[in-house]
Amino acid sequence: MTLAPPPSSRVQLTDDGKLRHFLSVEHLSRSLLEDILDTAASFVDVGGRAIKKVPLLRGKTVVNLFFESSTRTRSTFELAAKRLSADVLNLDIAKSATSKGETLLDTLRNLEAMAADMFVVRHQDSGAPFFIANEVTPGVAVINAGDGRHAHPTQAMLDMYTIRHYKGGFAGLRVAIVGDVLHSRVARSQVHALNILGAEEVRLIGPRTLLPVAAAESLGVTVCHDMTQGLKDVDVVIMLRLQKERMDSAFLPSEAEFFRLYGLNNEKLRHAKPDAIVMHPGPINRGVEIASEVADGPRSVILNQVTFGIAVRMAVMSMAISGQESSQNPEQGDQHGR
Amino acid sequence: MAAKAHLLIRKGRVIDPASGRDEVADLLVEDGRLVRIGASLDAPGADIVDADGQWVIPGLVDACVHLSLPDSGRAGDVTSETRAAAAGGITHLAAQPDCGPVDSTAVVRLIREQAGQAGFARVLPVAALTQDLDGVQLAEMATLARAGCIAVGQAGAPVADALVLKRGLEYAATFDLPVMFRPQDAALAAGGCAHEGPVATRLGLPGIPAVAESVELARDLLLVEATGVRAHFQQISSRESLPLLRAAKARGLPVTADVSVHHLLLDESALEGFNSHCHVIPPLRGAADREALLAAVADGTIDAVCSQHQPAGSFSKTAPFPATRPGISGLDTLLPLMLKLVDDGALPLHRALEAVTAAPARCLGIQAGHLEAGRPASLCVLAAAESRTLSSHWLSAGRNSPWLHSRLPGAVKLTVCQGKVSWLSD
Incomplete structure (x- = not known):
């Protein structure tokens, strides 16, 4: 009913x-x-x-x-x-x-x-x-x-603006959203916006503790727990901020292990398309979800987002x-x- | 309303699920007792109620009502809410121990006094298992039972320490007191306000997983088995709980269960648009859970259906969804919603009626919920074919219900509670 x-x-x-x-x-x-x-x-x-x-x-x-x-x-x-x-x-x-x-x-x-x-x-x-x-x-x-x-719809729309600015449009785009999706209003709004605007595929990447249940059916995304697979051939990588307090409530064992598995460095970024852009809603945690070499690197469009x-x-x-x-x-x- | 010595209810369709009776007949009430059910009864001088075309059913028994005592923060008072019960055909209700809380004989006396003065329904207090429901120190269960409590329970407050719970159950079993459980693991449910599922994921509402219920239910059932206490499980919400209940019953454990009628009609999709009237604990779960719960009521795995009445003032619901007080005001809608389930083809009529009359009476261990000659008369005369929009007939002081503006079947014409007319519609 x-x-x-x-x-x-x-x-x-x-x-x-x-x-x-x-x-x-x-x-x-x-x-x-x-x-x-x-x-x-x-x-x-x-x-x-x-x-x-x-x-x-x-x-x-x-x-x-x-x-x-x-x-x-x-x-x-x-x-x-x-x-x-x-x-x-x-x-x-x-x-x-x-x-x-x-x-x-x-x-x-x-x-x-x-x-x-x-x-x-x-x-x-x-x-x-x-x-x-x-x-x-x-x-x-x-x-x-x-x-x-x-x-967080205005954040999502400025991210869409950024993507359109660099990629010209959304058709055929593969976008990976990485990290603490469970607690992220930004990620939820980005997923809806990307799907409405006609992106080819939205992937959520993270450990199961940081991904919401039933994400695939409820949000229309592909769920992935491995960065190498998840970043393969993506056009856009969106890194989410990891709140430090997540370590206190058993979502994760440590920042170090999170960075090892899901932190974005140049090594992992190699699996994305060569012209892939890297985004982050900020403020960034260097060495937690993103390495400085990426945040300050040529693929990063983080400051333009602002x-x-x-x-x-x-x-x-x-x-x-x-x-x-x-x-x-x-x-x-x-x-x-x- | 003054009690009449003699009352003759004529030509109603008498439906008594406990005995299987379903026939047009007359009922004669004398000196508060139902003395005869039969064709063409004659009783000179009796008040006559013409129930032609209407149904006569046992007074409803509601196994879960959260009462409105002054400290409860709920809307209304004992009078307003028991009056709503009477107008809804309810004659007996089990008052949950979370107001007061019911851990002293003074509170039991207060409840019985207020309910007695109001005279609209038989209020059966459930005592707290632990003092102040703290889950630590046992309440004086035997004393509270002697003061009139029919069972003990925690009204959803956790007993985290399994040793405390085991001893509490042993102590209750000593006095053959049934224990009411509302299983929900506090840590797994912490911070949640909606079923952990696709809707909560999209709306960004902190979730309460189904396993929060089944984990605790499994523990409770094992302790029930170990202690031999009579147990009633309240407001089962998830399909994962049902195999556990079935297995317990198959093993012959003294276990019964109920579900709130809202969980039989609504699922998580009702939360769309952040509808705070559907904020309830346990949360409305998935469509598959709802269907499984209906099947479990139909096959008897779940014995009874209750209102889980929690009347709230308007301010309790005017806030963002997670900040609203959970609960639905349910007394006005228990019977109409059961009739709706019958109309929808979701439950057979006799089972639906049994689930709100004889079955909850059995769960609570009380004599009620059936039409039996020689017993105090508690019954309800009902125009089942009528339907009405509830908002204009609403009697609970809590108007917090997703059904407030719905048109639902059934109009109660007369309620008799233990021989006294407790409701008579104009």
């Missing part, structure tokens, strides 16, 4: 299929993802101009609502919002603050009183941005900046605000255009 709750696509899209929240890549169409990438491309130049701003979000207030600390993601969202001429409010709400009694819903209601137009949310619980999107005042856009182990991240976030933010305006008040949307 299905109770038919709204699939994520219905929450995220307007009736005519425009983005109004960006919560998860899953269930979105290929054309919408391509639209995000194309829009991002138009923003890549903005960073190179003398005046690095476009007025798309002028007069709008963007609230960065981070329940989990993050410097890099929050900074790129802040920069993206500022380049769109929005006013930005950064709120770092440590987990302890909400556990003092204020519920997430209370926090949300308080912030709505500030007349925010967009919440950029990072939360330790999977599904939190969906909850917020369902509870928030109509007209306010919600962007997922990472929820639990569930999704640059593209701002453009992709500008794209998603402007599209969501525009989607909200068109669904809230179509006539007003026209006036903005004039």
Whole structure:
């Protein structure tokens, strides 16, 4: 018996299929993802101009609502919002603050009183941005900046941007995602994005303790426990960060053994295609999941990922605000255009 | 509602799974006892209930209800929830030991007093096996049994130390007290909020593997065998547990089991969209588990079906899925969902009714759940052909149910609990 709750696509899209929240890549169409990438491309130049701003979000207030600390993601969202001429409010709400009694819903209601137009949310619980999107005042856009182990869609889209930039497209591509997939929201979003955009094959590589159960059937991937086999003929290698605390809860015996088996060095990279690129969502652990010779080597595009991240976030933010305006008040949307 | 001395229920379809009776007949209740079942009974001066076209079934027995005492953090109180039970045709319910907790005679007295004053249902307290359910120090089980507890249990709280559990079972067996187990290995389940399977993988929800249940069930069954205690296993959720139960029963162990009705109707796919109303422990498992559980109810491996009633205030469910309080408010839906299973062809009618009447009574070791002349009358008159949207009839203070807005079969017209009318619909 299905109770038919709204699939994520219905929450995220307007009736005519425009983005109004960006919560998860899953269930979105290929054309919408391509639209995000194309829009991002138009923003890549903005960073190179003398005046690095476009007025798309002028007069709008963007609230960065981070329940989990993050410097890099929050900074790129802040920069993206500022380049769109929005006013930005950064709120770092440590987990302890909400556990003092204020519920997430209370926090949300308080912030709505500030007349925010967009919440950029990072939360330790999977599904939190969906909850917020369902509870928030109509007209306010919600962007997922990472929820639990569930999704990190803007990171995945900037990775897609990077792949498209270097590989020209997705047809025929083999992509390996290596390491702690179990705890990785980035990996989940990347898998969905790669499958939607038409990659040939996505491989997850790691020991069974760090791969989620039923990954093949549930995510549409090939599962592999051996780096040599897994990297064979891949076009893209995505290394995931290994949290140090994984050693404490019996996921792994040691960093050294993990690096020996799954750490990326030049020796293992030889099995990938000669023109394969190496990516990492950062911050990298040198000598744990990736050797410096690879991270700083010619195949690494890790630093370019960061640059593209701002453009992709500008794209998603402007599209969501525009989607909200068109669904809230179509006539007003026209006036903005004039 | 005032008790009437004489009550004649006429021309209902009387279905009593315990005896196999299924015929149109009259029932006469005198001085609280069911005195006769037969054709064209006559009772001058008795109140007459016309049950033509309706069913008369034994009052339901719910083997797992989490009661709303003031400290429980649950919605409602004993009155509101037992009233919801009566309106759902439930006459007997086993109150789990996790409020209070039920480790002192004062708490037992409080529960019995509040339930007695409300008068909507017979509340049967289950005592804690260990003090404060801490899994370390045995509770005064014999004293609690004398105060009115029908069994002992931990309501899902772990007893990690096998020696403590073994001694607890030996002690309970000394007084022939049945023990209720809800098997779930605490370490394997730690941090989890959803079945470890494809849906949790995609949604990124921390998983509770099926083996968390079967590992603990296997240990518990071996200790039951070693101690000879009567055991009832609650809310079995995974198909891996079923061969263990079958083998135990085949060996002749004094073992019974139940499942929550929600696990017979819903699986992990109900979590899509982070539906927190489907956040329940044990978690809703895979479609294959659901089918295996249904087959196990049909063949009797699982004896009874319960509501696992856990009423929660609205704030308990308005949060991101992992942060919500697990549990479904189940008293309003136990009977309608059993009828739905029958309508869906998932369970035969008599077995479905037995699983919420005679079978749970047997699991709990109580005299209830059947229509037998000479015994206190506990029964339910039901318009089985009617269906209704539950939200407008909902009585539990907890509206945390995925079924709140569903249209489900069955409308209870009258409930009689131990000879007294406990519910009469307008």
